[in-house]
Amino acid sequence: xxxxxxxxxxxxxxxxxxxxxxxxxxxxxxxxxxxxxxxxxxxxxxxxxxxxxxxxxxxxxxxxxxxxxxxxxxxxxxxxxxxxxxxxxxxxxxxxxxxxxxxxxxxxxxxxxxxxxxxxxxxxxxxxxxxxxxxxxxxxxxxxxxxxx
Amino acid sequence: xxxxxxxxxxxxxxxxxxxxxxxxxxxxxxxxxxxxxxxxxxxxxxxxxxxxxxxxxxxxxxxxxxxxxxxxxxxxxxxxx
Amino acid sequence: xxxxxxxxxxxxxxxxxxxxxxxxxxxxxxxxxxxxxxxxxxxxxxxxxxxxxxxxxxxxxxxxxxxxxxxxxxxxxxxxxxxxxxxxxx
Numbered sequence: 001x002x003x004x005x006x007x008x009x010x011x012x013x014x015x016x017x018x019x020x021x022x023x024x025x026x027x028x029x030x031x032x033x034x035x036x037x038x039x040x041x042x043x044x045x046x047x048x049x050x051x052x053x054x055x056x057x058x059x060x061x062x063x064x065x066x067x068x069x070x071x072x073x074x075x076x077x078x079x080x081x082x083x084x085x086x087x088x089x090x091x092x093x094x095x096x097x098x099x100x101x102x103x104x105x106x107x108x109x110x111x112x113x114x115x116x117x118x119x120x121x122x123x124x125x126x127x128x129x130x131x132x133x134x135x136x137x138x139x140x141x142x143x144x145x146x147x148x149x
Numbered sequence: 150x151x152x153x154x155x156x157x158x159x160x161x162x163x164x165x166x167x168x169x170x171x172x173x174x175x176x177x178x179x180x181x182x183x184x185x186x187x188x189x190x191x192x193x194x195x196x197x198x199x200x201x202x203x204x205x206x207x208x209x210x211x212x213x214x215x216x217x218x219x220x221x222x223x224x225x226x227x228x229x230x
Numbered sequence: 231x232x233x234x235x236x237x238x239x240x241x242x243x244x245x246x247x248x249x250x251x252x253x254x255x256x257x258x259x260x261x262x263x264x265x266x267x268x269x270x271x272x273x274x275x276x277x278x279x280x281x282x283x284x285x286x287x288x289x290x291x292x293x294x295x296x297x298x299x300x301x302x303x304x305x306x307x308x309x310x311x312x313x314x315x316x317x318x319x320x
Contacts (some may be wrong), residue, residue: 041203047212136215
């Protein structure tokens with residue numbers, strides 16, 4: 001399915017569109033405290049921008065930016081950030097995922113909790129982005145034995 | 150929540166759902182399923198659940214459609230029977 | 231056989247609609263979830279977590295175990311896809 005497709009319209013439009021999609025996805029992740037959105041939705045949009053990159057330029061040409069090895073590391077990193085923040089709270093004397101105990105240089109508990117929420121949103125965003133691209137690349141690179149009719 | 154708008158959206162949702170399971174061309178079924186997700190997102194937004202609508206629009210109409218299309222290209226385009 | 235399937239679908243749908251009658255109305259302020267724990271979230275969200283968006287604070291702070299489970303489910307789905315469909319799959 002993913003072959004090098006010489007279509008200048010698709011390539012140019014994707015080249016223009018992808019940065020805006022990524023900026024919007026980062027906005028959705030970072031602005032989840034004040035508006036609808038959050039790590040999951042932003043991660044899916046960020047993953048969709050990379051899927052558009054693969055669709056427009058082919059899996060071989062975009063291998064430099066996204067490869068399955070890097071994506072596996074990123075997916076694990078996202079979940080590690082999430083559970084790591086919970087573990088830090090546990091080590092600082094609170095309950096698991098109790099952000100009030102995080103060692104951050106902020107003056108009040110609510111601000112520290114807001115930063116903890118932002119941290120896990122970033123973790124979820126990275127993980128979901130990597131998983132979405134991984135599933136797409138896994139399906140698209142699957143070899144069927146001549147059953148394409 | 151406006152009564153008539155809700156009614157029209159629900160009719161579209163039901164029509165899309167029935168069309169998605171009756172159509173024989175699987176690629177068309179995937180696109181109709183994306184339309185179903187989008188109407189569902191509009192319905193969620195009309196009910197005030199904006200976060201759920203956001204998730205439905207990005208996952209249901211965006212990501213899962215791409216996965217389904219990739220799977221259709223890898224297997225077959227015609228439904229059997 | 232088609233008639234049988236249609237009967238099963240109609241029966242299930244009828245049962246679901248019959249069960250739906252007992253649910254509280256949309257946005258009912260006196261339904262059990264609206265009087266038990268929701269008022270506390272609505273009143274205490276900003277002063278406890280500092281985030282004005284209540285959905286985010288419930289998802290990521292009060293009920294963060296659920297979000298951890300959700301992230302784990304997605305991670306497992308991705309790993310399963312990778313193991314089954316990769317080119318050099320065992």
